[in-house]
Amino acid sequence: MNIPTTILTLLAGITITLLSLWLGQNNNLLPIAASDNAAGVDSLFNAMLAISVGLFFLVQGLIVIAAIKFRQQPGDESDGPPIHGNIPLEILWTAIPAVLVLGISVYSFEIYNQMGGLDPMDHSAHMKPAAVQVAMQTDAMAGGLLADGTSADPNRPNFAAGVGAKPGQMDPADVTVNVMGLQYAWIFTYPETGSVSGELHIPVGQDVELDITAQDVLHAFWVPQFRLKQDAIPGKTTQLRFVATQPGTYPIVCAELCGSYHGGMRTQVFVHTPEEYEQWKQTQIASGIETEAIAMAPPSDSQSDGEFLEPFAEAMAMDMSPEMMHQMHAGSSHS
Amino acid sequence: MTQTVQENLPGSSPPPAHGHHKPTTWKTYFTFCEDHKVIGIQYLVTSFIFYLIGGALAVGVRAELATPQVDVVSRELYNQLFTVHATVMIFLWIVPAGTGAFGNYLLPLMIGARDMAFPKLNAVAFWMIPPAGILLIGSFLVEAPASGWTSYPPLSLVSGQFGEMCWILSLLILGTSSILGAINFSTTILKMRRPGLQLTQMPLFCWAMLAASALMLISTPVLAGAMILLSFDLIVGTNFFNPAGGGEPVVYQHMFWFYSHPAVYIMILPVFGMISDILPVHARKPIFGYKAIAYSSLAISFLGLIVWAHHMFTSGTPPWLRMFFMVATMIIAVPTGIKVFSWVATIWGGKLRLNSAMLFSMGFVSMFVVGGLSGVMVASVPFDIHVHDTYFIVAHLHYVLFGGSVFGLYAGIYHWYPKMTGRMMSELWGKIHFVLTFIGFNLCFMPMHWLGLQGMPRRVAEYDPQFATVNLICSIGSFILAISTIPFVVNAVWCWVKGEKAPSNPWNAISLEWQTESPPIPTNWEGDPPLITDPYAYGLKPGRKAIGAIRGSDLWAAKP
Numbered sequence: 001m002n003i004p005t006t007i008l009t010l011l012a013g014i015t016i017t018l019l020s021l022w023l024g025q026n027n028n029l030l031p032i033a034a035s036d037n038a039a040g041v042d043s044l045f046n047a048m049l050a051i052s053v054g055l056f057f058l059v060q061g062l063i064v065i066a067a068i069k070f071r072q073q074p075g076d077e078s079d080g081p082p083i084h085g086n087i088p089l090e091i092l093w094t095a096i097p098a099v100l101v102l103g104i105s106v107y108s109f110e111i112y113n114q115m116g117g118l119d120p121m122d123h124s125a126h127m128k129p130a131a132v133q134v135a136m137q138t139d140a141m142a143g144g145l146l147a148d149g150t151s152a153d154p155n156r157p158n159f160a161a162g163v164g165a166k167p168g169q170m171d172p173a174d175v176t177v178n179v180m181g182l183q184y185a186w187i188f189t190y191p192e193t194g195s196v197s198g199e200l201h202i203p204v205g206q207d208v209e210l211d212i213t214a215q216d217v218l219h220a221f222w223v224p225q226f227r228l229k230q231d232a233i234p235g236k237t238t239q240l241r242f243v244a245t246q247p248g249t250y251p252i253v254c255a256e257l258c259g260s261y262h263g264g265m266r267t268q269v270f271v272h273t274p275e276e277y278e279q280w281k282q283t284q285i286a287s288g289i290e291t292e293a294i295a296m297a298p299p300s301d302s303q304s305d306g307e308f309l310e311p312f313a314e315a316m317a318m319d320m321s322p323e324m325m326h327q328m329h330a331g332s333s334h335s
Numbered sequence: 336m337t338q339t340v341q342e343n344l345p346g347s348s349p350p351p352a353h354g355h356h357k358p359t360t361w362k363t364y365f366t367f368c369e370d371h372k373v374i375g376i377q378y379l380v381t382s383f384i385f386y387l388i389g390g391a392l393a394v395g396v397r398a399e400l401a402t403p404q405v406d407v408v409s410r411e412l413y414n415q416l417f418t419v420h421a422t423v424m425i426f427l428w429i430v431p432a433g434t435g436a437f438g439n440y441l442l443p444l445m446i447g448a449r450d451m452a453f454p455k456l457n458a459v460a461f462w463m464i465p466p467a468g469i470l471l472i473g474s475f476l477v478e479a480p481a482s483g484w485t486s487y488p489p490l491s492l493v494s495g496q497f498g499e500m501c502w503i504l505s506l507l508i509l510g511t512s513s514i515l516g517a518i519n520f521s522t523t524i525l526k527m528r529r530p531g532l533q534l535t536q537m538p539l540f541c542w543a544m545l546a547a548s549a550l551m552l553i554s555t556p557v558l559a560g561a562m563i564l565l566s567f568d569l570i571v572g573t574n575f576f577n578p579a580g581g582g583e584p585v586v587y588q589h590m591f592w593f594y595s596h597p598a599v600y601i602m603i604l605p606v607f608g609m610i611s612d613i614l615p616v617h618a619r620k621p622i623f624g625y626k627a628i629a630y631s632s633l634a635i636s637f638l639g640l641i642v643w644a645h646h647m648f649t650s651g652t653p654p655w656l657r658m659f660f661m662v663a664t665m666i667i668a669v670p671t672g673i674k675v676f677s678w679v680a681t682i683w684g685g686k687l688r689l690n691s692a693m694l695f696s697m698g699f700v701s702m703f704v705v706g707g708l709s710g711v712m713v714a715s716v717p718f719d720i721h722v723h724d725t726y727f728i729v730a731h732l733h734y735v736l737f738g739g740s741v742f743g744l745y746a747g748i749y750h751w752y753p754k755m756t757g758r759m760m761s762e763l764w765g766k767i768h769f770v771l772t773f774i775g776f777n778l779c780f781m782p783m784h785w786l787g788l789q790g791m792p793r794r795v796a797e798y799d800p801q802f803a804t805v806n807l808i809c810s811i812g813s814f815i816l817a818i819s820t821i822p823f824v825v826n827a828v829w830c831w832v833k834g835e836k837a838p839s840n841p842w843n844a845i846s847l848e849w850q851t852e853s854p855p856i857p858t859n860w861e862g863d864p865p866l867i868t869d870p871y872a873y874g875l876k877p878g879r880k881a882i883g884a885i886r887g888s889d890l891w892a893a894k895p
Contacts, residue, residue: 080620080685082874097672224790235578260410263795
């Protein structure tokens, strides 16, 4: 039992390093990655987790060893050694965290840039005629509630940054969808077909732009599998731009407290294969307007459902009669 | 002898002759008393009662979340529960307990003053707290605020005027109380020190209070401004923050977080200071790197003022602004890391008395590290975009504020209880309390990291059934945490009345607050308070006496 302390320390160091590196790669803590941003975010998370696990075990290990090794022996009333500090050691433990956080900052910056987070979003060529049309439609939808133009101005005075175009990518997105958050539902408007739905349909592998706004209070559009979240702000348009990489169905969650049914404000995003997407688009065009039930919880305030959805009646080409509302609710009663 | 003392102590009224002071009885605590020790205990007991209330609200929240459906409370009540829970815990428990209670009780004793600089102001600051707390909690009788403790407009403008106004008024009163307290703390530290006591000779708690007071003075007025504008929007229909009338809801978020991020440091800095003063006593070793710890408090205080927008990475803030706030936030890890490593180095090689105060202090360091590490993670913009407003944040903030502040406050109570009450607490029940708290806390909050990463947003009354099992575990943890306060309350109340009498210095500590009676007399010292230039002079030096053998007189005779 006479192994020198230096050897033991070295072994402990190697063990902790290996453990953190292993956990950094094999943690399974995040849901599946279904967008092109997700891989970068995940590798960033894994790197930070590895560093955190290492530091966690270092500090916890020292505390536990101290509690065992340096606890007061019975009858020993004396003090420990009068060590007031150690300048080189203090410089070391100032420098190491400084280097680590600097490294994490640079890495985060790089990932953020790759995601398109630094997109200044002022390219004037950005606005397609179709998008302008949709923006105006959004205004019509929000009619009455929001006095100012939401995003009809091509210079987009009320346009706020979210995650935009990737560096070097100057083209407009392949697919643009307008997203409107309201208590307690998401409404998606597709400029290509002019259709409206309560669930998001997008094609896999194509550049998708979501122009997000809100009608009443703040909401936040979050798809955990895309690692993307953006607040929906009344009177403003925020943007998320991404490529979905895995066909499938993923939850859309409202992440900003928006009232009593906040927890029920959920819907889904369908990431279609190109063929499926084309098929879906055809049905949209064929049926004119999607009348699919919107996953919606009843509003809690004094407004009746009809009043509540009135601004949307025209855009959704829906009959807002009480019977219709009743049907909608019956069709969408959430779990 | 008393006469010379009066001349030596700046700014303090001459200590009244013996017999003139009314003895401190339980009735004194219900009066407008100007004695800083009475006010400190008033703060501590009042805030602890609010802590129990806030804890009960949290149990309501966790009971609701034990199952994915809305079944225990209504959705409306659920939102009121978490809103008032957060507000109570921050503004009525941690802030008043960390700064008001320990700041008031300890600062004059640590720097050799007879009282705070402005005793009347001090009493006024305390007596603002009970009405504000009653207003906030009483709002449940009509309609409690329900838009979260952040109260973002436009939701806060449409979710119930009465409750929202109660919340705003209560925060305005508590903010004012906090500012008055900070004026007192900073003036006392800078102007009321015993002659000869240098700033760099003060216990580190004083440095931490100085740093926290600066934050309270700079940032709290901005919160008050936000509250006043919000109340105008709410009552008279102005449109400062209401987009329906051209207002800007994001500006409210900036104003709110300009206070509320520094508030995190207002809650944690005093606790940092307490830990720096508790660890050396029970480890029997000097604090490691005094100056590094003292100056890192100031660095944290400064940096804490320029990181607020990291709460707004998904609010549509400009990209360059996010990058600035990300880097500034990350840098805070450096002074914080200095503290953590210094604490570990302090106990390393010591002779640890593993009593309740020490266990909670070591528990503080280990839990705070978890919160600090997840804090660096959420500072990173790309990752924060994923976890913002999720249970990952709930886990992070509770590791900082419960694993950090509350563990530290418990350590402080166990450590200074003999000084405050003149009685010893039961060590056995203290250890039971620690074990239950440690287990309950980790069981409750560790799994929440996973919930957030996987996709559970915060502030929801209902959630995806895939999260049911883990949420049940969290709820069980929270119930253990609730139960863990019972041994503490029984211990604290019982020992105050029937506990073993405490000697004046039961831990053989060197710092000044222990060099007087337990509890201290109203004028704090009979005569001249001793000048202690190194409050951390533990350890045997050649030719020196062991600390256990040192008598007060040896210290008093020590040359400056």
